[in-house]
């Protein structure tokens with residue numbers, strides 16, 4: 001069954017959650033994408049929603065997310081509300097038969113994500129794209145292409161580094177894993193075109209806070225192919241935002257370099273600026289992500305991270321949480337990919 005939306009005009013999008021990420025999606029859909037129009041918004045913060053509506057010209061504002069999803073003027077939905085609402089809102093989009101770009105994580109845990117995947121499979125067509133947007137970052141894509149081309153030989157090791165800058169209140173290890181590390185877990189699979197079969201987590205709690213808080217998390221990975229990997233996620237580095245990956249092959253290695261600023265030499269120093277936050281670091285990726293989503297809706301050919309990717313990344317996240325709690329390695333049993341997702345690309 002085709003996913004193509006039949007409307008000949010722009011794809012009319014409703015956005016749920018108009019904060020940092022939702023606001024950026026609204027801006028990109030309005031200014032950077034041909035063929036989309038943000039027509040509806042929903043947020044519990046009415047003042048924030050009114051500000052975003054005035055900037056993008058959305059004519060419908062809602063206090064009830066389900067009313068937005070059901071509204072006949074909305075062709076497709078972006079979910080950028082806080083993580084805990086993602087699963088129920090995505091399920092409501094499936095029930096309404098509307099395509100959805102759901103921010104990560106797809107759900108609160110793997111069981112919830114599995115139910116969404118099953119509902120999508122029952123419906124027989126892919127309606128969900130998950131906001132695991134590093135797949136749209138040009139530097140990540142270049143590394144992926146190099147590895148996939150075979151030029152560097154068989155991939156034997158993955159390394160991901162994820163440095164968060166903003167001063168958060170200390171967060172529990174569980175939240176850092178499902179909210180931040182989820183990106184790295186997805187990268188670890190996508191970059192290597194391989195599945196992780198074992199995770200082993202150690203972490204540093206915040207001094208003076210509960211031992212379950214995590215300031216820095218280190219994860220060792222074992223892959224099905226025999227390759228190995230490591231993810232370091234610093235929840236609050238205090239100096240800037242950096243995300244990079246390195247993949248080592250049997251004949252070479254490729255890595256991204258998140259430092260894009262000019263190199264400045266001055267006063268006996270030479271250096272570069274580190275970007276401030278994810279909106280700077282991944283500004284291009286967020287634009288490419290929504291462009292690809294709208295294009296997929298226009299052509300009926302889905303692209304990018306699927307609900308299956310959202311589910312498997314949650315399986316890994318659940319295993320990481322168990323490993324963090326027990327201090328032991330945890331095996332992960334990834335089921336065979338359902339046929340609906342076999343043709344996934346990007």
Ligand SMILES: NC(=O)c1ccc[n+]([C@@H]2O[C@H](COP(=O)([O-])OP(=O)(O)OC[C@H]3O[C@@H](n4cnc5c(N)ncnc54)[C@H](O)[C@@H]3O)[C@@H](O)[C@H]2O)c1
Nearest residue numbers: 017018019020021022043044045080081082083103104131
């Ligand atoms: N893909 C990425 O790189 C990336 C980056 C940042 C955030 N995110 C995700 O985007 C989502 C939003 O994060 P953010 O940084 O924009 O947070 P934020 O706090 O800036 O914005 C969240 C918005 O949701 C609104 N909200 C709260 N409860 C709501 C509800 N029940 N229904 C609708 N709206 C509600 C808030 O009022 C706020 O405007 C989160 O799920 C987060 O994980 C993804």
